[in-house]
Amino acid sequence: MSRELNVLGACPLDCPDTCSWVVTVKDGEAVRMRGNRDHPYTRGALCVKVNRYLEHSKAPDRILHPMRRVGPKGSGRFERVSWDEALDEIAERLTSIVAEYGGEAIWPYQGTGTLGYIQGVGGRAGRRLWNVLGAAQHDMNICSRAGNIGLRHTNGNPGGMDPEAFALSRLILLWGTNTLTSGHHLWKFIQDARAAGAHVVAIDPIRTRTADQADEHLAIRPGTDAVLALALMHVVLDEDAEDRDFLNHHTSGFEGFEREIRKYPPAVAAEITGIAEKDIRALGVRLAHTRPTGIRATMGLQRHRGGGTALRTIACIPGLTGDWRHPGGGVSYSTTGHVPIVPDTRPDLLAGPVRTLTMTRLAEGLEDTLAPVKCLWVYAANPMASTSDQNRIRRGLMRDDLFTVVMEQFPTDTVDYADIVLPATMQTEHTDLHSGYGHLYLMWNEPAVAPPGECLSTTETFRRLALRLGLTEPSLYDSDLQLAEQMLSGGHPFLEGITVERLRAEGWARLNVPEPFLPYAEGFPTASGRLEFAPEGQAYVAPFTAEPAGPYRLAMITPASHTFLNTVFANNPELLRRAGGPKILVNEKDAAERGLAGGQRVRVFNDHGELVAELEVSDRVSPGVVATNKGNWPKLSPGGGNVNTLVRESDADMGRGAVYHDNLVEIAAL
Ligand SMILES: Nc1nc2c(c(=O)[nH]1)N[C@H]1C(S)=C(S)[C@@H](COP(=O)(O)OP(=O)(O)OC[C@H]3O[C@@H](n4cnc5c(=O)[nH]c(N)nc54)[C@H](O)[C@@H]3O)O[C@H]1N2
Ligand SMILES: Nc1nc2c(c(=O)[nH]1)N[C@H]1C(S)=C(S)[C@@H](COP(=O)(O)OP(=O)(O)OC[C@H]3O[C@@H](n4cnc5c(=O)[nH]c(N)nc54)[C@H](O)[C@@H]3O)O[C@H]1N2
Ligand code: SF4
Ligand SMILES: [Mo]
Numbered sequence: 249m250s251r252e253l254n255v256l257g258a259c260p261l262d263c264p265d266t267c268s269w270v271v272t273v274k275d276g277e278a279v280r281m282r283g284n285r286d287h288p289y290t291r292g293a294l295c296v297k298v299n300r301y302l303e304h305s306k307a308p309d310r311i312l313h314p315m316r317r318v319g320p321k322g323s324g325r326f327e328r329v330s331w332d333e334a335l336d337e338i339a340e341r342l343t344s345i346v347a348e349y350g351g352e353a354i355w356p357y358q359g360t361g362t363l364g365y366i367q368g369v370g371g372r373a374g375r376r377l378w379n380v381l382g383a384a385q386h387d388m389n390i391c392s393r394a395g396n397i398g399l400r401h402t403n404g405n406p407g408g409m410d411p412e413a414f415a416l417s418r419l420i421l422l423w424g425t426n427t428l429t430s431g432h433h434l435w436k437f438i439q440d441a442r443a444a445g446a447h448v449v450a451i452d453p454i455r456t457r458t459a460d461q462a463d464e465h466l467a468i469r470p471g472t473d474a475v476l477a478l479a480l481m482h483v484v485l486d487e488d489a490e491d492r493d494f495l496n497h498h499t500s501g502f503e504g505f506e507r508e509i510r511k512y513p514p515a516v517a518a519e520i521t522g523i524a525e526k527d528i529r530a531l532g533v534r535l536a537h538t539r540p541t542g543i544r545a546t547m548g549l550q551r552h553r554g555g556g557t558a559l560r561t562i563a564c565i566p567g568l569t570g571d572w573r574h575p576g577g578g579v580s581y582s583t584t585g586h587v588p589i590v591p592d593t594r595p596d597l598l599a600g601p602v603r604t605l606t607m608t609r610l611a612e613g614l615e616d617t618l619a620p621v622k623c624l625w626v627y628a629a630n631p632m633a634s635t636s637d638q639n640r641i642r643r644g645l646m647r648d649d650l651f652t653v654v655m656e657q658f659p660t661d662t663v664d665y666a667d668i669v670l671p672a673t674m675q676t677e678h679t680d681l682h683s684g685y686g687h688l689y690l691m692w693n694e695p696a697v698a699p700p701g702e703c704l705s706t707t708e709t710f711r712r713l714a715l716r717l718g719l720t721e722p723s724l725y726d727s728d729l730q731l732a733e734q735m736l737s738g739g740h741p742f743l744e745g746i747t748v749e750r751l752r753a754e755g756w757a758r759l760n761v762p763e764p765f766l767p768y769a770e771g772f773p774t775a776s777g778r779l780e781f782a783p784e785g786q787a788y789v790a791p792f793t794a795e796p797a798g799p800y801r802l803a804m805i806t807p808a809s810h811t812f813l814n815t816v817f818a819n820n821p822e823l824l825r826r827a828g829g830p831k832i833l834v835n836e837k838d839a840a841e842r843g844l845a846g847g848q849r850v851r852v853f854n855d856h857g858e859l860v861a862e863l864e865v866s867d868r869v870s871p872g873v874v875a876t877n878k879g880n881w882p883k884l885s886p887g888g889g890n891v892n893t894l895v896r897e898s899d900a901d902m903g904r905g906a907v908y909h910d911n912l913v914e915i916a917a918l
Contacts, residue, residue, distance in 0.1 A: 250275045255696035256284065256755035259298055260362035260675045261813045262391070264411075264431035264546070264582070264686025267294055268756050271302075271676055271696040278302050278676050278697050287756060289412065289687040290433050296810065296826075297817050304820055305674045305700075311656055312701025315669040321646050324664035324883075331702060334668050335716040341651045342381065342717065345622045351382025352603050353622035355613065358386055359629020361657075361816065364680035364693070366731050367673075367706040368628055371592045371681075377710045379597035380721050384621075385604040387904070390635070392582055392685075394905030395550035398559035399581055402567070402780055404773035406559075407585025409542060409578040410765040411686050415440035416576030417542030419534055423451045423562065424473060424549025428458045429810045431686050434544065441576075447538070449531060451476065452548075453805055454833070454875050455868040466531070467870050469522035470803050471552040471791025471910055474561040476528065478787060479517030481509045481568050483532020491570025498771070498778050499567045505781030522870065540577030541569060547582075548807055552910040554789030556902025561787045567779040575764040582685040586759065586767065588740035589683065589690075592731065597721060608906040611637040611897050614644025626654045627672070627706060632661035633815045633881055636895040636906055639857045655709060658819055661882045671703040678705035679728040681735060681751070688759045692751035707731065789901045792910045800854045800912035802838060805875045806891045807909070812879035819881060830861040830880050830890070834915065837871040839863065842915060849886070849918045852876070854911065857893025860886040860918060874913065 252274050259267040268287035272280040281302045285292035294301075314334035319325025329337075345353050356378045362368030369388060399406035414420060415437040427434050438448060450459035451466045451473070459465040468476060484490055485506070495502055514532065518525040535541055545562050549555065563579050571577030605613050605621070610631050613621055624645075635641060645652060645665035654666040663669055677699040682691040699705075704712070707728055714724040726734070732748045742759040751757055761767075771777040793803035808814075811823040818824065832852050834844070844850060846865035851858050852874070861876055869875050880890040898907050 255694050257675060257693040257696060258680070258682045258691035258756070259294070260364050260368065260680060260682065260693065261298070261816060262360035262363055263813060264684060265290055265433045266363070266682050266684035266687070266691055267298065267433070268691060269294065273696050276697060278305070284755065287689070288758070289684070289689060291436065293433070295432060297813050297823065300817065300820055300823065302676070304817065305676055307820070309659055309819060310700065311659060311663070311669060311671045312703060313671055314702065317667050321665050322642070324659065326669060331712070334670060335713060338653060338668055338713065339716045342623060345651065346381060349620070349622050352384045353620065354378070354381060354383035355605050355621045355624050356383050356386050357607070357610070357624055357626045357629055357631065358388065359627070359631070359634070360391060360814065361628030362675065362680070364682055365589060365735050366680045366728050367678055368680070370589070370683070371731065371735060373706045374627065374710050375592060376594050376597055376721070376724055377714055377719070379594055380719055380724065382599055382602055384602055387604050387606045389903050390607045390906055392547045392550070393903035394556035394900035395547060395559040395581055397902035398550065398556035399563050399579070401560045401782070402563035403768065405585045405767070406581050407583055407767055409580040409767070410688055410761070411544070411580050411583065412437055413576045413765070414438055414542045414544065414580070417441050417540050418446050418576070419538035419541040420446055420448045421451060421541065421543045422448065422458055422462060423543055423545040425544050425546035426452070426456045426458050426548065426807060427544065428461065429456065430546065430808045434686060447534065453869065453873050454807070457810070466523050466527060469520070470793060470805055470873060471554055472521045473549050473558045474554060474788040475512055475517045475520045476523065477562045477565060478509050478512040479514050479528050480532045480535050481565060482513050483529055484536040484568055485509065487533060487536035489536035490568050494570030494573065495568070498572070499781060500776045500778040501781040501783060504784035505564065505787065508782065508784050508787045535565070535569065539569070540571050540574035541566070542576050543579045545579060545581055548909065550900065550905060551908040553792045553898070553900060553907055555900040555905055557782070557787065557789045560782050564781050567781060572766065572768045575766060583688055584683065584685045586688060586742070586761065587683040588738055588742050589735050590738055592735065594723070597723070606904055608636060608899070608904055609897055610635050611640035611644055614641070614647065614650070620649070622649065623651045623653070626652065626662055628655070630660045630662045630815045632665065633890055634878070634892065636892055636908070637856060637897040638882065638889055638892040640897070655706065660815065664883070670709055671701060673699045673703045673705045677703065681732045688761055688765070689756045690746060690751060690759065691756045694752060792898070792907065793912055797912045800914050801872070802874045802913050802915065803872060804852070804894065804911050804913045805873065805909040806878050806895070807875065809877035809879040815879050815881060818879050819884065824884070830859065830876060830885055831864045832861040832915065833864050833866045833869045833875040835867065835869050835871045835873070836865050838874070839865045844915065844917060850915050851918050852894060852913050852915050854894055854913045856896050857889055858887065859889060859891050859894055863915070874915070878908070
């Protein structure tokens with residue numbers, strides 16, 4: 249007799265919400281997936297994307313078997329091979345590369361396809377094996393690094409507020425964040441705050457769907473947020489509303505920072521940010537007199553040359569207002585800073601120091617001729633679509649002497665350049681442990697069904713490869729449950745009582761943070777133990793787009809798409825249909841100056857490449873600013889490239905973060 253079984257899991261995708269889900273299994277098949285209503289943060293809803301996760305896991309284009317390339321690189325022509333054949337070839341190539349060039353010629357290019365601690369980047373899955381082989385380190389800086397470092401300068405830890413505390417805020421600044429698209433579960437907490445009278449302001453160059461729902465939208469010029477922050481603090485000082493007691497007891501460096509603030513009265517800031525002086529002043533007055541003020545500032549605003557500094561300076565606001573004293577006050581970026589699980593990097597398995605290769609600099613890395621990369625091992629990443637300077641990456645991946653292995657679920661553009669493709673499991677098919685970067689819960693994902701075809705999880709693939717390489721290091725063979733136990737055994741008080749057993753039974757557990765959670769009530773985890781204001785002269789770094797670059801005059805932003813998660817789902821027919829193809833939002837004035845009309849196909853271009861998109865004339869962007877989403881697969885896009893053909897490989901001010909939202913382009917009729 250067939251019976252239904254409900255299995256608890258968690259969404260693995262790179263999204264702050266890490267939803268709790270329930271998979272219903274019947275006769276060994278997953279027949280339904282729904283959000284888990286019992287979860288205090290995600291409360292039963294998934295999203296337009298993941299509502300299709302089961303359908304996606306059974307999609308006809310899913311990769312089910314190992315494959316070997318038979319056509320030229322980039323052609324996507326493969327033959328099916330057995331796991332034995334694939335592993336034999338890989339073992340032979342890796343062994344000879346290590347012998348001839350050293351382990352550092354291997355670049356384990358791990359991405360954010362899953363954030364899991366066991367299968368994914370959370371725990372740096374695979375790193376044990378890479379260390380035994382002496383492979384290069386992979387600096388995972390593509391997403392949030394600049395902001396993390398910026399916040400660490402000010403607060404010592406980028407963790408910040410518990411997002412649930414926004415329900416208690418009375419003024420909410422949604423700053424460079426598109427809540428209703430990028431992590432919509434926060435919205436319920438914002439709604440609760442609103443019901444109690446909170447005022448919500450969206451600060452974004454684009455009038456996003458989130459800005460539509462806010463009480464007020466300030467269309468800031470891209471990359472100038474630090475100036476707005478300084479001007480708002482200027483008004484707080486004008487109003488004599490600073491929290492002197494907090495300044496005296498919990499902060500350091502205010503003297504120099506105050507001189508910096510004085511340089512940016514609202515009139516000066518209006519010139520730089522493009523926001524009317526009266527609007528800056530009005531918000532400053534509101535900020536001065538509204539406690540608690542909660543600031544949600546996520547990754548969008550740090551994808552700029554001055555991105556790290558922007559977060560650093562914004563984080564100074566609650567230092568002046570004393571908002572950290574109150575639940576509902578402070579800044580929220582990524583709660584990962586509070587999760588005490590240490591990634592499984594295992595430096596003890598390295599024989600000696602190895603070089604570090606930078607995720608945001610793939611094109612440059614593949615061009616290195618002095619110490620060439622000989623094996624690029626891509627897993628849970630789609631750099632042909634997601635990484636800057638796409639045309640140069642494509643050339644790098646064409647190199648005949650490069651041995652490329654891609655572990656994937658779907659035939660992405662990156663897969664097309666692989667020598668060997670290994671079929672990867674999806675979340676319903678493997679075990680994992682997660683945290684959220686937008687909440688304070690640990691989550692368990694129990695496999696619901698057997699993997700289809702010959703798909704293997706990341707951990708199982710690496711265990712089999714280690715065996716094939718004849719490696720004897722015992723920890724390479726630890727099981728998934730052993731890995732989970734090790735990761736939870738750090739002894740940190742926030743993890744007390746949270747065991748694998750309990751997580752498997754209950755599906756999730758809140759970190760044992762004090763309630764209410766005032767993260768900096770006992771002081772800041774900085775060197776001084778105080779919030780450290782940015783030193784004079786280090787509170788603002790202007791964007792690249794502030795400087796004219798030849799004929800290119802439009803500042804382009806490329807934020808998250810509502811229907812895709814990075815490049816995941818951008819091959820799903822229904823979600824592709826809803827997205828309606830690449831579009832470029834252009835203000836009427838800019839369109840008219842170029843003789844362009846809405847609905848027409850245009851070329852968006854600069855010295856790095858070209859994007860073909862449909863022009864959407866829109867007052868959602870200001871003159872001088874254009875916007876198009878990330879996520880499209882190049883090969884499924886007109887012209888064969890996506891927006892990252894236009895994004896150059898250049899560093900943000902901190903941690904070499906990518907500058908996806910800080911590029912100049914021009915537009916012309918196709
Ligand atoms: N649906 C969906 N959800 C996602 C993703 C997705 O692809 N699709 N991606 C996930 C990932 S990987 C991440 S890191 C997060 C990112 O989530 P977000 O932090 O929301 O990142 P973005 O979408 O890049 O940018 C957010 C907003 O910042 C604005 N912005 C850009 N430049 C500036 C600026 O200079 N100043 C200000 N004030 N605003 C600016 C953009 O217009 C955009 O509306 O979302 C995750 N969630
Ligand atoms: N223009 C522009 N580009 C951007 C951004 C932007 O704002 N603008 N944002 C950037 C950001 S924030 C990020 S985080 C990066 C993301 O860039 P990447 O880390 O490269 O992520 P994706 O492109 O989504 O590719 C993830 C791949 O992993 C696969 N995958 C998922 N789960 C698994 C698994 O369990 N095992 C294996 N082997 N594979 C799996 C998926 O099928 C997918 O093809 O993109 C960046 N790119
Ligand atoms: S992508 Fe985000 S909102 Fe959607 S199910 Fe996953 S965690 Fe939840
Ligand atoms: Mo990201």
